[in-house]
Amino acid sequence: MNKVSEESVLSLPERHARILALLQQNGSISVTQLAEQFRVSEVTIRKDLSYLEQQKKLYRTHGSAILLSPYISDRHVSEKEKRNVEEKQAIGKAAAALIEQNDSIIIASGTTMTFLAREIRPAGRLTVITASVPVTQILSQDEQADVIQLGGITRSSSVSVVGPFAEQMLRSFNCSKLFIGVDGIDPDFGLTTTNMLEASLNRAMIDAAQKVVVLADSSKFGRRGFSKICDLEAVDRIITDCGIQAPYLDKLRERGIEVTVVNC
Template sequence: MKTLSLSERHNYILETLRQQGSVSVVDLANQLKVSSVTIRKDLTLLEEKEMLYRTHGSAILINPYINDRHVNEKEKSYPEEKRLIGRYAASLITADDSILIASGTTMHALAREIVPQGHLTVIAAAINVTNILARNKNIDIIQLGGFVRNSSVSVVGNYAEKMLENFSCSKLFMGVDGIDLDYGLTTTNMMEANLNQVMIQAAQKVVVLADSSKFGRRGFGKICDLDAVDHIITDKYVPSKTLEGLRERGIEVTVAE
């Protein structure tokens, strides 16, 4: 590669990030034939312009740490992708199934797509999910009780966790705020993370519904490592490198289109 100008290097870095999701200082230095010091200065300049976020020895396109937002605000993000993810997830529900549905706007999309085969039993954390499913007479709903989070309109806490000790379901459908290949699954709320951990123990199979904005990000509360996940359903905008990394860990990955 020829020697690039400052602006050309910056364009190269940003384009690489758009394609891969993250890139290391060492790899950029090798690709651009410049020193690691030069790359670090480039990354600092781009971070000051809020065009990327620096991490240890690398960079990503967005700040990986997520703030808690109200469910109404989250509903406006990636609506079509969530609808497709929800539709595919609903197709995994079998006749006379018993399932767990956690909280999150992608869970709302799932609930809207559910057409039960025979009779369906659902244990729900989110009140909005219960409201959607309650319209169908072929669905029995067990609403978990406890402290209601204002931002997600879902329950958390000891009461909900205690209820789950009495149940075993075929599948848990779970939304998350962050998926990091090294750190695992996270959410912005510690109490929600704790409830999700108990839900995982109550299910035979863990299915994660996550649009592409959730990848490479971290919330405050860790839910689990990736090895606890059986299946991830996402959209077509997840970098192929990330999809490969998930599949190498033995996780079934579906891109809903």
């Protein structure tokens, strides 16, 4: 019996297991693709996906399915900093290695930026512009680092500043690199965060930098925050960990983005 006919005679639990296996392999898959794969109607597949979503095993979106809900709510920095610690440390170390002698950089907000700051060992004189209060606290202790703390409204959840004053300050600067953390990376939707003021400040940071380096652990891929920062075309490099799924890695590299995968 050939493969197609085997797919068509699967029991309901077997079909559900195969659907989840395909999602693990591909990250997402459409209703049409599943219907063709299993030689059943799209109505049947929608019922399958509805059941699996009720079991909290996948998330349905726009005629397709993914493993997890892509939508992210804002969480306090004290909660975020406890997640994926080893991955963030490795990502921060890889990012710090990109900083050159007498460099001028921008560091955005987020817990991964704090891990980056702890790994920075300035060669020559380093100038850092940042929205993150913890980053300022760390780097201001280094005599070789000149730290410019952006001013504005302080977000208690991230302990960082946002708002028009910070954006206005950035218009006076031009830096070699922006190191930015995000809440979500979607190949189609781009970079996102949960706060619209932070997204606006991030866009101003992008305008003030020659290169954009995104630091994101693998849990951020396929997710979306409330506010869009930019399309992927604005990104030069992404540093992530080995948990990134192959389909996301392939799509990023196909679009000309340099991706560094650190060891887990």
